[in-house]
Amino acid sequence: MTFHLRLADDNSVAQPALTMPEKDIHKYSRGHALVVSGPVLKTGASRLAARAALAVGAGLVTLVGDRSALQEHAAHVTAIMLKEFDPGHDPLDERVKAVAIGPGAGVTPVTQNNVLRLLQSGIPIVLDADALTVFAENNHILFNILKSFDVMTPHKGEFARLFPDLADEEAIPAALAAARRAGCVVLLKGPHTVIADPSGKWAVNKHASPWLATAGSGDILTGLICGLLAQGVNSFDAAAIAAWLHGDIGVRAGPGLTADAMPEFIPLVLQGCLQED
Numbered sequence: 296m297t298f299h300l301r302l303a304d305d306n307s308v309a310q311p312a313l314t315m316p317e318k319d320i321h322k323y324s325r326g327h328a329l330v331v332s333g334p335v336l337k338t339g340a341s342r343l344a345a346r347a348a349l350a351v352g353a354g355l356v357t358l359v360g361d362r363s364a365l366q367e368h369a370a371h372v373t374a375i376m377l378k379e380f381d382p383g384h385d386p387l388d389e390r391v392k393a394v395a396i397g398p399g400a401g402v403t404p405v406t407q408n409n410v411l412r413l414l415q416s417g418i419p420i421v422l423d424a425d426a427l428t429v430f431a432e433n434n435h436i437l438f439n440i441l442k443s444f445d446v447m448t449p450h451k452g453e454f455a456r457l458f459p460d461l462a463d464e465e466a467i468p469a470a471l472a473a474a475r476r477a478g479c480v481v482l483l484k485g486p487h488t489v490i491a492d493p494s495g496k497w498a499v500n501k502h503a504s505p506w507l508a509t510a511g512s513g514d515i516l517t518g519l520i521c522g523l524l525a526q527g528v529n530s531f532d533a534a535a536i537a538a539w540l541h542g543d544i545g546v547r548a549g550p551g552l553t554a555d556a557m558p559e560f561i562p563l564v565l566q567g568c569l570q571e572d
């Protein structure tokens with residue numbers, strides 16, 4: 296199964312093309328995605344991300360966290376795997392192809408340490424929410440360690456914390472300057488979502504709906520990006536394709552959409568992208 300990013304002449308993201316999986320595909324060849332859980336009573340956001348990563352096609356998804364957080368997840372998830380993540384127990388192995396961290400993580404030293412440790416792995420990491428906010432006072436530490444294949448997904452508030460001098464710029468130049476400075480792919484969320492990379496490449500996703508403005512919606516986007524990265528899609532394309540797929544959920548679902556319901560729309564969204572042989 297491959298995803299192809301399609302851009303219109305004005306760099307807006309068009310409906311991506313999806314091909315059928317090869318006949319001999321197996322779950323490990325579809326990629327293993329890992330999502331770092333928040334602590335107990337803050338596990339919902341990471342669970343949303345994990346559900347989206349699995350639905351978009353990662354072969355396996357594991358939520359990693361401490362024991363009490365995993366017990367909470369165990370009451371909710373079935374296909375998603377659970378694994379303890381503690382300082383003496385590295386959750387990464389050669390089969391993990393992408394990691395997401397930040398949703399519900401907490402603005403704490405634990406989150407900061409986890410981010411720095413994961414960024415040393417050489418595996419593409421999606422950083423969202425608290426994984427960004429936690430570096431508001433020392434953004435240089437983050438920028439020094441990010442790689443060009445990592446992806447950050449700030450909303451406007453998170454963007455202003457990391458790039459205060461760019462916060463009042465137009466979204467496209469702001470995202471481009473941020474990507475250059477941070478050295479990674481930056482996806483700046485909003486009614487129009489801008490994707491930029493350190494080389495100056497950019498795209499804008501306008502295929503969306505205000506019904507997406509609901510708690511946990513960004514966590515779903517994080518999971519979509521992570522799930523695409525796990526399948527081997529390059530980071531810029533994964534961010535841009537995920538923005539379109541996420542937008543399509545909003546367009547299809549309309550009123551009453553909640554983040555809990557979003558993963559259930561993903562099969563329909565993918566079906567719409569599928570190219571018949």
Ligand SMILES: NC(=O)C1=CN([C@@H]2O[C@H](COP(=O)(O)OP(=O)(O)OC[C@H]3O[C@@H](n4cnc5c(N)ncnc54)[C@H](O)[C@@H]3O)[C@@H](O)[C@H]2O)[C@@H](O)CC1
Nearest residue numbers: 339340397398399400401424425450451452453510511514
């Ligand atoms: N179901 C869940 O468990 C959910 C957990 N969430 C988690 O809650 C924590 C806090 O995230 P939040 O995003 O709510 O808050 P933030 O900690 O990012 O701060 C929100 C503040 O930023 C300002 N802001 C400026 N522009 C904004 C924009 N475009 N969108 C949102 N806020 C903007 C707001 O006015 C507000 O004062 C994160 O860990 C997040 O992952 C949320 O994702 C919501 C759902």
Ligand SMILES: Nc1ncnc2c1ncn2[C@@H]1O[C@H](COP(=O)(O)OP(=O)(O)O)[C@@H](O)[C@H]1O
Nearest residue numbers: 450484485486503504505508510511512513514
């Ligand atoms: N008015 C809007 N029109 C289109 N998309 C929107 C609108 N408001 C929010 N979104 C999308 O919804 C998502 C919200 O993400 P975020 O702010 O991180 O929410 P949360 O932290 O609750 O998960 C982003 O992908 C954003 O682009």
